[in-house]
Amino acid sequence: MVAGVINIGTENISFDIAQNDQDDIDIIESLDYPLFLGRDTFTTGRISFEKVEILSKKLLGFKRVAEEYGASKLKVVGTTALREAENLDFILDQIETRTGFTIDVLDDYEEKSHIYMELIRNFEKYKKYKRDDILFVYIGTGSMGLATYSKGLIDSSQNIKIGSVKVSEMLRELEENTLHYSNLIREYLNTFYQPIKVWLSNKKIKTFVTCGNEIEFLAGLLGKNEEEVLNIPQEELNELFQNLKSKNATELSREYDISESKANSLLSALAFYRLLLEVSGAENILVFPKVNLSRSLLFQRLLSRKYRRFFNLLEKSTIISSRNIGKRYFYEETHSQTVEKYAMKLFDALEPVHQLGKRHRLLLQVAAILHDIGKYVNIKRHYLHSYNIIKGSEIIGLTSRELDIVSRIAYFHSAQDLEIDDYSSQLENIPDKILITKMLAILRLADALDVAHENKLGDIEINLKGNRLSITTHSPKETLLEEWALKRKDNFFLEVFGILPELLKKV
Missing domain, CATH: 3.30.420.150 (Exopolyphosphatase. Domain 2)
Known part of the structure; x- marks a missing residue:
């Protein structure tokens, strides 16, 4: 199989064609053209349309080379110079119109x-x-x-x-x-x-x-x-x-x-x-x-199974990095672990209903780990401080968009009587509103199950049947507070999923 990657960089446009070679990739053609887009972006904030015209011509030239090699998988990416250009939307539209290429402008x-x-x-x-x-x-x-x-x-x-x-x-x-x-x-x-x-x-x-x-x-x-x-x-x-x-x-x-x-x-x-x-x-x-960057993208496209192992390592790094951020802000580790465990169990049990994927599970896990991190700044309005800390943090493996999703989940997690109408109006112009809402409903339930921060319920069992979600604990401890906390947050969960959660005790 042959694949190609065009990287529209700050100084050059580079084009690499490769084929898979057992455990690695073999670059069979490598071309580049100096265009210095960064000089425009970093000095004027905009890329001139003269350079867009040159860029379009070079892309069409690279496209012809790719066809000669039979490179059916051709990916075009942009980095800093495009990403930071104020006229990015117009540039992307012009290039797509002239070349047929849709450029994937990578998040930093x-x-x-x-x-x-x-x-x-x-x-x-x-x-x-x-x-x-x-x-x-x-x-x-x-x-x-x-x-x-x-x-x-x-x-x-x-x-x-x-x-x-x-x-x-x-x-x-x-x-x-x-x-x-x-x-x-x-x-x-x-x-x-x-x-x-x-x-x-x-x-x-x-x-x-x-x-x-x-x-x-x-x-x-x-x-x-x-x-x-x-x-x-x-x-x-x-x-x-x-x-x-x-x-x-x-x-x-x-x-x-x-x-x-x-x-x-x-x-x-x-x-x-x-x-x-x-x-x-x-x-x-x-x-x-x-x-x-180009070799990494080519490896991903040509040896996807081998790439998966390194992607999995990166996702493990995301969790380790999140926990280390928690430790830096002296988070309550036991409560964080309990909420994380409950959130993952709820997510898995509700999979037929929420229809979210593995990546969303990771985002929910990060939100569960860091939801109370803002208490380091002040217990009062800690949800706001959690939002700001997460939004301003570097969590390896997460894009800016994903970091925004996690921070918004943390922001809304603690409101006791959250009304769906009020909440929806606050996220009216947010593209990921539905995703955030589903994960938020799950996190709020998980947090309520450890309201005393004592892991009183221990290892819970979750069973979804029809529109009833049964959460069973075998703990001999008093669960009155947890039942109360669940009731205060179950209305939002019911509005989102049409399912009523209930806490059952079997000793």
Whole structure:
């Protein structure tokens, strides 16, 4: 089978065609065209229609190449430059009209998730690092992703909305006024030093793992190339920084025969990597030259069964990451676990009624883990604080849309007498209103079953028959409070599912 991916990036449009080769993919054609869309987006906020016209012509050219190879599965994606363009909707419409392509503009979190899965896929072969805390680093053109990796899973992540090209474009006008442009970039990046240091304070990072064109080029300057993985010791990168810090983009472009734009990106990336080595305390960098977004997407399309294993790892990482966020805000772990357990049992029992999928189950699980996290800020209106904390958090594997769903479920979970009409009016213009409502009804019921935060009901049995949902406990403890809490929340559940829940006690 042959498949192709077109990646509309910040600097280039890249096109890769691959075929499956047993356990991996084999790239059989790779093309790219420099268009520098990021220069438009990061300086004016909009992409010119002159560039849209060029982009459309190149897409049609790539389409013809794909047809020659018989690539029936062709996917077109866009990243930062498209994602942040104010005129995105008009651009997408123009391109679809001219080329027939529907562009999938990836959410920033989604883009990073693909990169992390591909890093894990390549990194897990190296058993010598198995017991270490690892920092995954992806410095994109418009943003930087950081993730800590331990025992085969990602347990926390950060996404910083600044990347190598974005920094270059932001500071471009200052370059001619300074002798040491690299130091200027470093001073700007110091803003992020302390927050990253605090985030990594409970980790002992010896190695960080990364990928990308800039770090590959820098590795080449150190004589490291033509290998599956490149190892750059800290002292070698520091020495390279010292050698390059006094040079500007013009000098670098002449010395290495690259564009000034590329030279600026290299200086920015070098400053990023030096900062991360310093703040993490890592002794070396492992660079995987083959890892990029297009390869991850091609692996997904051509070897979907093998891809599923890494996707499952990412979903496990989502749960671990959620629990770690809970611990950071001193959540009530026992209550969280009880509500999570009940919510999952209710979701599974109600599957014939709610018709939701496995992904929605994961979102409900995250909401159950973090629903009371806002009590760290203040018990009063904790639901609002829960919403803000979740909305502002990085949960690996979840897109911005999914994070919004989880945060809204947490916001409404605690209202005692929630009327469906009032609730509906508050979500009137929310596209995921029905999804949120179904998962919310389940979480509210699960929360009511542990109203005393004592796990009094123990292991419950749930049985759906007709329009009755029987929840049976064998606990000898008094359940009057739980029955009362259930009654206060059962009306909303009845409105959503047309089912009346009841708590039964069998000792």
